[in-house]
Amino acid sequence: MIINIVRQRRIISLICSLQYGYKQLGSVIRSSNRRSTTSNRFWSTPLLGLSLGFWNASSNNDYRYNDDYHFMAEPISEELNSDSTDWKGKKLPMKYQFELFCMQVQSEFCRQLQSMEEKYTDEIDDSRVKQFQVDRWKRAEGGGGITCILQDGTVFEKAGVNISVVHGMLPPPAIEQMRSRGKSLPSDRPLPFLAAGVSSVIHPRNPNIPTIHFNFRYFEVKTNDETGESQWWFGGGVDVTPYILNENMIKDFHRKLKSACDRHDTNYYPRFKKWCDDYFFVKHRQERRGIGGLFFDDLDQPNQSKLFRFVTDVAHTISPYYTSVVDREARSPYSYADREWQLIRRGRYVEFNLIYDRGTKFGLMTPGARYESILMSLPLTARWEYQHSVPEGSKESQLLEVLRNPKEWV
Amino acid sequence: MIINIVRQRRIISLICSLQYGYKQLGSVIRSSNRRSTTSNRFWSTPLLGLSLGFWNASSNNDYRYNDDYHFMAEPISEELNSDSTDWKGKKLPMKYQFELFCMQVQSEFCRQLQSMEEKYTDEIDDSRVKQFQVDRWKRAEGGGGITCILQDGTVFEKAGVNISVVHGMLPPPAIEQMRSRGKSLPSDRPLPFLAAGVSSVIHPRNPNIPTIHFNFRYFEVKTNDETGESQWWFGGGVDVTPYILNENMIKDFHRKLKSACDRHDTNYYPRFKKWCDDYFFVKHRQERRGIGGLFFDDLDQPNQSKLFRFVTDVAHTISPYYTSVVDREARSPYSYADREWQLIRRGRYVEFNLIYDRGTKFGLMTPGARYESILMSLPLTARWEYQHSVPEGSKESQLLEVLRNPKEWV
Known part of the structure; x- marks a missing residue:
């Protein structure tokens, strides 16, 4: 059920303008991409532009907007694609705001990665530069997603940026898992839910560039069908997995995250940094998957719009940071030993994701899950050497030291 | 806590002779190996011979014996190593019989694999032929194991043969898991347990040779401390994961297994063949890990000695079968595409082992587990390609067909 979409509805642009009061720029048709090749390379298809100012909304009210945004495909929710939905004068529900935000993040990040791939691929024939493959899929049980993958490229061995918007009935084991985390949900029946999120894992080829992962999600569970009462929360985070320790690169990362957090709540950074160190823990090896970042879940205080602004602010730090790292290191030299070490570390990455990661488990257990999208987080290649x-004293052991004993980087 | 052992006690030989009434051949010192290199290559150390006839005991009472067996290291249980234990005239408890059986399987299989590695490695300098590394380890909470790994060889990319004999207190979640399988165990307190087993995973380099896995285990749980009452059961199995479908090879495998089963109970083969197909199921992909074999667990009927003979009989089919396959295919040609396909299938192997395999989960959750021994099942290299x-009609799709729809091979 993969559908490649070629049009973007004006209505979204209108909605966003109405919602946020930005100027509506209408249908600016642009093609940011040099190539227009096969039909499954959606990237190269010109789309109508949109103004989605909220994506750049920062807490200091210094709003900016992008006047030439395209999504990778049509939004998942019918309501956002339908001309007949009349949003005029209505507040856009958070689930739709969040879906549009996810699409925006996906689009911006894919575009940046694609430009890096093009910049560092020495090809006379442009058409041989690896492109993002875009798959828009539907879930029989409700909802769907858009999976964008660039594989076996020059800079990126595997780069995946997914969005999914799924809804349906929450199965009892999932409810039980949420209750065990402190959610007060009735446990006597399946509950209607909606989950929207964007997630990304980028495995670069050069071991000097860390693997990066981020995920932002919004959850709604209807607890009372009659009154329409529901619970909602945000979750997410971003973390990096270096292969060669570069302290400046890590400090810069944490500094940027701290500054994004501090604009909203000065407790956020220390709390979510620790949460990240605790979460990405490969228990049997007693080491972390990477050097951390932020991790948060179940956020429902102080209110929806403040939390949404916080999430967008964190998301907004990622692409510029990572692009600058890639730009600096894409051609930096590395040894055969560096590459071997990278593949061994990728084996540990696989161990974490398949044994411990809650998102992967939840994904694979969800009826009608699209495993290809869930498992896009796995590297193209990995290695397991016995013992x-x-x-001692090598750069590999320096990395292991910080994976075993997380540091304060800011 | 790795100890390389250089002696083998005469007492074991004596025990086995007493137990089974075979002639005791005493201390026949032999070195089956051409090389004697580093201290961690225990393989090449001459050991005292043993007669362990029960290993070759078949149900038709046609007993044979090996007069020159050496183990890879000293048995784990102190009782089997101690001269002061007086076994004379006593029946050797099953836990010790089973431990010796595990050691015997390990020794025989490692020796066969090593001989294949030597035969097919074109090295003028023999010392460069890859050897089994032998690690004898202790578990702080009780027991230990012997892990034998040959890695990055000519024939074998990774070959692991483990034994472990662990004892201690069964944690409540493990008891709960057993109760859910139908064991009537008290759930109000931790219970003393003992688990002895041998397990092996062999990942060859040539895609014409399937990966093989086997495991045999014996479990004891003490349910009443005062009366010494306990429950025991056997589990195990053997299965292969081909990369290129060779129907004759598979039929031969299943035929041999059926014949070993039929000597004990004609219901065994169909029952355990189906159990195997059901167990090694990669649910999210709706395909099996391989083309099956046997899988059984919780066997406690009709009695200990009959079941033990069944287990030894199944175990006894493996090494001759696999050695003949390796011998036939070690130099057979394959393409780059075959190798890529093999690596992708290995990715699926990793998925099964880390997401679904009960043994891996039980292992990693056991306090004081040695993760290096548990994760020896993972291949040296694996690959994940998106979608x-x-x-259609390719040899790869023929393989997928039988992985999706298990066949009757006999």
């Missing part, structure tokens, strides 16, 4: 050991 | 697809 691999690193020489 | 990998195979051409």
Whole structure:
């Protein structure tokens, strides 16, 4: 059920303008991409532009907007695609705001990665530069997603940026899992739910560039069908997994995250930094998957719009940071040993994702899940050596040291 | 806590002779190996011979014995190593019989694999032929194991043969898991347990040779401390994961297994063949890990000695079968595409082992577990391609067909 979409409805643009009061720029048709090749390379298809100012909304009210945004495909929710839905004068529900935000993040990040791939691929024939493959899929049980993957490229061995918007009935084991996290949900029946999110894992080829992962999600569970009463929360985070320790690169990352957090609540950074260190823990090896970042879940205080602004602010730091790292390191030299070490670390990455990661488990257990999208987080190649050991004092052992004992980087 | 052992006690030989009434051949010192290199290559250390006839005991009472067996290291249980234990005239408890059986399987299989590795490695300098590394380890909470790994060889990319004999207190979640399988165990307190087993996973380099896995285990749980009452059961199985479908090879495998089963109970083969197909199921992909074999668990009928003979009989089919396959295919040609396909299938192998395999989960959750031994089942290299697809009618699709719809091979 993969559908490649070629049009973007003006209505979204209108909605966003109405909602946020930005100027509506209408249908600016642009093609940011040089190539127009096969039909499954949606990236290269010109789309109508949109103004989605809220994506750049920061808490200091210094709003900006992008006047030439295209999505990778049509939004998932019918309501956002339908001309007949009349949003005029109505407040756009958070689930739709969040879906549009996810699409925006996906689009911006894919575009940046694609431009890096083009910049660092020495090809005379442009058409041979690897492109993002875009798959828009539907879930029989409700909802769907858009999966964008660039694989086996020059800079990126595997780069995946997914959005999914799924709804349906929450199965009892999932409810039980949420109750065990402190949610007060009735446990006697399946509950209607909606989950929207964007998630990304980028495995670069050069071991000097860390793997990056981020995810932002919004959850709604209807607890009372009659009154329409529901619970909602935000979750997400961003973290990096370096192969070669570069302290400046890590400090810069944490500094940017802290500054995004501090604009909203000065407790956020220390709390979510620790949460991240605790979460990405490969228990059997007693080491972390990477050098951390932020992780948060179940956020429902102080209110929806403030939390949404916080989430968008964090998301907004990622692409510029990562693009600058890639730009600096894409051609930096590395040894055969560096590459081997990278593949071994990728094996640990796989271990975390398949054994411990809650998102992967939840994904694979959800009826009608699209496993290809869930497992896009796995690297193109990984390696497991029995009793691999690193020489004392080596750069590998320096990395292991911070994976075993997380540091304060800011 | 890795100890390399260089001696083998005469007492074991004596025990086995007493137990089974075979002639005791005493201390026949032999070195089956051409090389004697580093201290961690225990393989090449001459050991005292043993007669362990029960390993070859078949149900038709046609007993044979090996007069020159060496183990890879000293048995785990102190009782089997101690000269002061007086077994004379006593029946050897099953836990010790089973431990010796595990050691015997390990030794025989490692020796066969090593001989294949030597035969097919074109090295003028013998010392460069890859050897089994032997690690004897202790578990702080009780027991230990012997892990034998040959890695990055000519024939074998990774070959692991483990034994472990662990004992201690069964944690409540493990008891709960057993109760859910139908064991009537008290759930109000931790219970003393003992688990002995041998397990092996062999990942060859040539895609014409399937990966093989086997495991045999014996479990004891003490349900009443005062009366010493306990429950026991056997589990295990063997299955292969081909990369290129060779129907004759598979039929031969199943035929041999059926014949080993039929000697004990004609219901065993159909029952355990189906159990195997059901167990090694990668649910999210709706395909099996391989083309099956046998899988059984919780066997406690009709009695210990009959079941033990069944287990030894199944175990006994493996090494001759696999050695003949390796011998036939070790130099058979394959393409780059075959190798890529093999790596992709290995990715699925990793998925099964880390997401679904009960043994891996139980292992990693056991306090004091040695993760290196548990994760030896993972291949040296694996690959994940987004939406990998195979051409219709190709040999890859023929394989997928039998992984999706298990066949009757006999």
